[in-house]
Amino acid sequence: MLRPPGPRQWGAHLGQVIWLKQFLEVEDKSAAINRTTGLDKQLKDMLKIWCRPKEKLAVGSHEYKEIIEADKELGVTCVFDDSVMEAMWGVKNLIRILVPQEQKALTMEERLPMSKGLEMILHRYGFDVKPEMVNDDIVETACFLYDIELVEKKHSRSLHMLDIDIKEISGLDSSEWRPMKLATAMKKICYPEEEFEIPPEMFSSVELLKIKEDAGKYRNRVNSYSVSEVYTELGRVYRDKEEKLRYMRSLVKAAHEDAMRLNQAS
Numbered sequence: 001m002l003r004p005p006g007p008r009q010w011g012a013h014l015g016q017v018i019w020l021k022q023f024l025e026v027e028d029k030s031a032a033i034n035r036t037t038g039l040d041k042q043l044k045d046m047l048k049i050w051c052r053p054k055e056k057l058a059v060g061s062h063e064y065k066e067i068i069e070a071d072k073e074l075g076v077t078c079v080f081d082d083s084v085m086e087a088m089w090g091v092k093n094l095i096r097i098l099v100p101q102e103q104k105a106l107t108m109e110e111r112l113p114m115s116k117g118l119e120m121i122l123h124r125y126g127f128d129v130k131p132e133m134v135n136d137d138i139v140e141t142a143c144f145l146y147d148i149e150l151v152e153k154k155h156s157r158s159l160h161m162l163d164i165d166i167k168e169i170s171g172l173d174s175s176e177w178r179p180m181k182l183a184t185a186m187k188k189i190c191y192p193e194e195e196f197e198i199p200p201e202m203f204s205s206v207e208l209l210k211i212k213e214d215a216g217k218y219r220n221r222v223n224s225y226s227v228s229e230v231y232t233e234l235g236r237v238y239r240d241k242e243e244k245l246r247y248m249r250s251l252v253k254a255a256h257e258d259a260m261r262l263n264q265a266s
Contacts, residue, residue: 018087018091018098019098020098021050022046022050023099023101023102024042024043024046025101026043033064033067033068034067035063035067038067038070038071039067039068039074044071044074047068047074047076048074051074053075055077056077056078056079057076057077057078058078058079058080058084058087059078059080059084060080060084060088061080062080064080065078065079065080082116086115086116089115089118090115090117093136093139114129114131114134117146118134118139118142121142121145121146122138122142125145125245125248127248127249127252128252129252129255130259132259133252133255133256133258133259134255135251135255137251138248138252138255141244141247141248141251144244145241145244145245145248148241148244151234151237152178152179152234152237155179155183155230155233155234156179158230159179159183159186159230160174160175162174162182162186162221162222163175165218165221165222169214169217169218169221170211170214170217171210172207172210172211179234180202180234180235180238181202181203183227183230183231183234183235184198184202184203184231185203185207185211186222186227186230186231187227187228187231188211188212188215189211189214189215189218189222189227190215190218190222190224190227190228191228192212192215192216
């Protein structure tokens with residue numbers, strides 16, 4: 001049995017918001033929960049232990065929701081919606097990590113359909129992956145990419161608070177700059193004498209010239225220590241992102257080749 005803290009906390013970090021409370025091995029699911037007999041004693045006793053009043057139990061199907069809620073003695077309210085479906089898909093794919101006792105492999109039917117979160121990440125980076133092509137490596141790599149995006153998002157808001165200063169001092173519009181570009185600009189402003197690599201495609205010649213010329217004008221407006229920390233962290237995840245994207249490209253290519261071979265064989 002897995003207990004979620006709340007609907008706003010669904011996300012990639014399932015291990016942080018969903019944890020194992022109790023493991024109950026069920027040989028015949030249809031006997032443990034069905035519309036005719038309801039819940040068997042073992043399952044009902046487990047729900048009595050862990051389901052507290054006014055809490056909602058996330059379940060994997062609308063049928064389960066109706067069966068459990070029909071047991072008035074138990075008095076448990078369930079939730080089954082798009083957010084729960086998304087989380088359940090993640091739980092199924094990470095079941096051996098979250099529930100080490102569960103050794104059964106997922107069937108292809110259980111893997112489908114592809115989760116909306118996974119679909120969005122793959123689409124965002126231009127990867128064309130059909131649901132039947134998804135494997136554990138693709139899911140894991142997509143999770144890494146999402147984690148990297150979270151780091152970028154974490155720093156994006158604070159970095160973009162400097163947009164007004166950059167516009168006022170250097171006349172540059174940085175509102176559409178990526179976090180790494182902003183962090184690099186601030187690093188160059190705070191440490192003008194320090195030599196570090198700047199990708200040539202990151203800044204235009206005009207942008208780079210203005211940043212170098214105006215560095216001294218930003219004094220007392222920017223915390224150089226914070227800038228250094230942010231630049232270091234974003235630099236690390238930027239390199240990780242490039243590595244994970246290369247790996248994902250190879251995984252997707254292999255998945256397409258496998259799918260092509262299966263089609264030819266059939």
